[in-house]
Amino acid sequence: MSIRNPKQALYDQFATVAKALGNPQRLELIEHLAQGPRSVDALASKLSLPIANVSQHLQAMRRAGLVASERDGKFINYRLADDSVLTAFAAIRAVAVRHSAEVERVVNGWFNRKDDMEPVSREELASRMKADLVTVIDVRPGDEFALGHLPGAINLPMSEIDRWLPELQSDREIVAYCRGPWCVLSFEAVAELRKRGFKARRLEDGMPEWKAAGMTVEHVQAGRIDT
């Protein structure tokens, strides 16, 4: 606690931030918070973790300045402190992707070969959407879809893919997206759709990046979402 030289004090601060990012569960929490503010309870059930555990992780992140929280009735809603947190997350992902054979292996091994998974860029998708050439599906759970999604996207959670698949036109290209560039849902969706003969691709990243790029987002006002 005693103050040493200023150089060390600075590195300590920087290290504190990196340390707060250095845990898989906390990174997953950040990915969820990037969709929008969430209560401790909501996050805990999304990640299937004990509430106390999630609470402690959130507090650790708050101490490091990654998230902030406000009380709303008996809930406490956490949110990302600012966009610099997402930038940092993206930078760390970039390092991991560049280095790690492991990341490649996971993506390639679990789903398909990489070249089959060539993602669609934001710009490309936007222009094909305008020309009405693609069906865009949002494979996140209904509650996340409700809080904001790409204009014209259809919510098609992975859990209900069987129920909705017959309604999709099989001759039209499908682009799937979810929470972020490495959210597995869209990988799984594309794999599943291709297995059933659809022409499907992934958006290169997800909802938070789309929003951060200043592109329009559609909301659901009332409830009426088929969960």
Add this chain to the structure above:
Amino acid sequence: MSIRNPKQALYDQFATVAKALGNPQRLELIEHLAQGPRSVDALASKLSLPIANVSQHLQAMRRAGLVASERDGKFINYRLADDSVLTAFAAIRAVAVRHSAEVERVVNGWFNRKDDMEPVSREELASRMKADLVTVIDVRPGDEFALGHLPGAINLPMSEIDRWLPELQSDREIVAYCRGPWCVLSFEAVAELRKRGFKARRLEDGMPEWKAAGMTVEHVQAGRIDT
């Protein structure tokens, strides 16, 4: 070690990278490696740490893909794996700066008031250099200066500031820079220079950022550096 679901495997990889960044000594090592490749021994003496300690930190960073190394005779030179590492470091600094009252406090409390320290941007400095309006001093140690510095900069290590000060024109603005935006040397230099009546400012960041921005860098070919 057993492979769980792909989602967790990815977050684990990302967390590994962040964890490798989550230590003040390792961050300092990165800042030094950003100046250029270094041997374990050189780094250890720069940081005044035991060699075995530095060696282990470097190995930890190598495992996470932050650095790489090549053997050169009986030395092993470590270097940053690629530019994405510096980007990640910068992103983490940005989070810390935005959040942390602590960072502000350190910088303000230790040196001067913040507004006195208004940094010069790269672009501004480049244009004033071209117009020959400023004296640029590089306050890093001589060996780092030798391996690359801003064109026309004078090497004026902190340890020798007394010896060289009389040679500086006191009516000309001085811009000091060092290893990076939070390298304390340039803060100290500016404080010292002002105390002695010079008009001094800091470059907003340091050597690696200048180089990364594609601006010209000058080298010293033979030895002949006044250490």
Add this chain to the structure above:
DNA sequence: TTTATATTCAATAATTACATTGAATGTACG
């Protein structure tokens, strides 16, 4: 006021990170 619900706190145990020491390896050089 009581009850239910959301969150935090406190205490514990298991694991991992870190610094330190001295020995081991690998390379250069006489």
Add this chain to the structure above:
DNA sequence: CGTACATTCAATGTAATTATTGAATATAAA
């Protein structure tokens, strides 16, 4: 070959991180 030097390895103790459990707070609703 043997010595010097740079680096790594292995072993140790200490500290920090993490998950888990159950108790404690705080708010809302009955």
